[in-house]
Structure formats: structure tokens, C-alpha cells
Amino acid sequence: MPMEQEIQYYVLFPNHDNGMRLHRELKKKGLSSVIAPTPRQASKCCGISLLIKEEETDAVKDVIEEADIETLGIAQIKKDVNPNRDRYC
């Protein structure tokens, strides 16, 4: 049986201002978020998204609501990170 692939959670935004605001708010609350280029599977637009932890998605949603941050939702994407892939750009 193949192992079930890990899922990654990306918060998407209409613009970077909202993304940076959420990043700051999450940091204040001690919640993890990594700024990342938006994965292509999540959206065709270039720009930032926030990679968050699965176990913190509910807490992140609360912060989004409390701080009134505009998002385009949270995309769930199968983790596909491979430093030995050797496909550069």
C-alpha cells in the first residue's frame, strides 16, 4: 500500500497587503505561517500565499475573521516538494 500523501494548506489572497497582514497577525498569536509563492495548482496568479500547519487551520480561520482579512480561501494541495528533482527555472 502506498503511503498517503501529505496535504499542505495554503491561504490565498487577492493581494499581498492582506497576506502580509495575516502573516503579522499569526505571528503575534504564535501561529506558524511561511510566506511562499502561490502554488500553480492553487491559482494561476503569481504572488504570495501563506503555508500554514494542518492542525492550526481552525485557529488561522479565527484570526482571519477577527482581523477582518480578505482571503480567497485555504487551498489544500498534495505535498510535492523534492530538492533532488533538479527542475530549476
Place this chain on the structure above:
Amino acid sequence: MADYHQMWEDLGMDIETHDQLCEVLPQAFGDVYLSQENRPEGMDYFNFVVAEIHGVRPAELIEHQKKGGKVFGTFCVYVPDEIVFAADAIATGLCGGSQFWVPGGEKVLPTNTCPLIKASVGARLDRTCPFFRIADMYVGETTCDGKKKAWEILAEDVPVHVMDLPQMKREKDVQAWADEIRTFKEVVEKETGNTVTAQSLHEAILLINKKRKALSRLYDLRKNEKLPISGKDALLISQIAFYDDPTRFAEMTNKLCDELDQRVKDGVSVFPAGTKRIMLTGTPLAIPNWKLHNLVETSGGAVVCEEMCTGTRYFERLVDEAEGTVDEQIDHIAERYMGINCACFTPNSARVDDILRLAKEYHVDGVIDVNLKFCSLYDCEGYHVEKALKEAGIPVLGIETDYTDSDAQQLRTRISAFIEMLNN
């Protein structure tokens, strides 16, 4: 994920083709950068810059132009940003580090031209780089034959000013470079309508020195036995230095260095003990060229220093900050820039001295001499570089590569074997 399509359209970009780059960037960035464990939190700012690389900074440059400001696009670490900022203009790097842009350059340049030049010309002619669309003027230099001819092609499309860099380092050459900077000042003043004053030049010298000091601080942290940051993260910061607002860049780099200082105090390393320390020397690695760093750091090595234009050549030594007349300050600028050791000079033994010094300062186990294909200057100079390293008892591996992925597996094998040899 901001929508910059309107801005790109207004810039006359080929959005459909540009989208191909947007398509591959997130995965490449994820593989190289987000795969790392225990990255410093301060790297988030640099992640942000990459994610928005054709959005946020171009928008700022356009805003500057709307207020009547000018933007100068530059290609080389010899072009003094101080003059540009002293005239209330902005200097920015241009695109040139991806295979994506190379075929566009090959339409007008011989295939046996270095990929950096082909990519730069392709990015302009194919209209797939916002920085190339925004710049009011490009500033070239005479650092190699390929570039000299590339300026002539680009000049059909956009105003280009070429600075004549001397190829020797006698006193008269330093004076000639100072005169060339004076001419550049006049060109910038004419283009901007602003005068470079003793005061504005002094402030610009302080501004660019702040950026150099921040990079120097970052590199000093890589001299530690326990490495608080990976080589690929340090490379990314060096690459972004060419584009970002200098004040913000220095501030964010210093903030990251505060975090790294703490890591050093706490004995935190991003590599396991005993990881071999590698220095890269040679031709520049323009963004998003991350191939070699990734290969080294996934093959049992850590890149601790780059003796490159995207590395120590960019920030080592400050411009003298003494106040004085415009002429006196230009002399100081010329002295600093003529101290950069590029392979276009003859003789260039000071570069070999730099490499040996850096190998000692960064406690290097081995050196990889990197040459971008068809760069005959660095390729030829490899003879002296590799000879001196061997004489000093420092293992060295010479590599020639370009921007394609096709040699990655072969390079991985060679680099792994080199690092394995360092263990014996």
C-alpha cells in the same frame, strides 16, 4: 496572489509567454527553498520578494516614475549606484538568470554567447521582464565582448549608456574610471533633470554602504563553525540585493542577522556537524539561478561563501564616507569600484589573492570554480585560480554549466564525488 496582469499589460509585456515563468517558479522555489528544515524566520521577507518579484518592486518603480522619477537598469557590479540615487533616481538589476529567457536572446546572438547575456537580451526582446520594460535607460559596461555587442542590439530599442571600464589597474586607469563616472553623472543628471550635489552624493554613498555593511554582516555569520543559515538562502539574499529598495533591504537583512546572531549564541546550525564547507568562485548567479547551490547542499556540502558578483565582489570594501566636493567623492567611488577583481582585468592576480584569503576566512574545505558556458574570461582565468588553490593545498573542482537542467544529474555525480573525496 495579487493580480498584476493589468500592470504587465500596461508595460507592453507578452503576458502569455511570461505566464510560463510564473508556472514553474513556485515548484522550483518549493524544491530548493521550502524543502529546507529550520530556516530562519527572517527568510520570510525574502520569500515574499521572490513570490512577488515581478509585482511589488515593479509597482514601486512605476510609482516613482509617476512622480517624475527615473529608473536606470544595470547589469554589472561596476556601475556605481551611488550616482543614480544621488540624482533621486533608482538603479535596479534586470532579468538574466533563467533558461526561460535564453531562446529569445539566441534569436539575435550567437548560440556560443554566455547564458547571462542571452537571457538578458531575450528578456528584453521577448517582453517578458517588467524591469526591462520599466527602465528609462540601461547602463552597460565594457566587461566582456559579448556584452559590448549586446548593448548595440538593446540600443535599437531603448536608450543605453555604456561605461568604458579600463582593463588594467594602473593609477591612470583608476583616474580614467573616475572620469567615466563623471561622464555617467552628467548622463544621469540630463536624464533626470536633477543635479548631483556634494550633499546628495554623500547621502547616496552612505545609503549604498549600508547595504554593503548588511551583506558583510550576513557573510561574516557564515564564517562560524555552526552555520546559522544555508548557502542557498544567503545566495537568494545576494540576488535580491540587486533589485530591492536599498534602505528596506539593509533593514530586513540586519533583522535577519539579529536572528542569526542569536542562533550562533545558541549553537544552532542548519547543517549536521562535519558537513563539508564549500566556496564557489567564478561567474555570477543571477536570480533565479539556484542550481549549483542546491546541488551542493543536497550532496553533503554547505556553501559558505561566493567569490562572485552575486557574492563578495558586490559588497566587500566600502566607499570612503568622508565628506567633500562631488569630484573628491567621485574619486573615492572610483577607488572602491576599481578594487573589484573581475576576470576582465589583466593581470588579475588580486582575485586569486581574494580567493585564498576567503578560503581561510570561511574555513573552506574545498572550492568549486564555476564557469558559465562561453565565458572565456573566467574560463581562462580558471588556470591561475585552480593552480593557486592546488598549491595552497585546497581541493578544487572546475565546473562549466549553463541554465539548463540537462547537466544537473551529471553535476550532482561530480559534486558528490568531490565532497566524498573531501571526507577522505
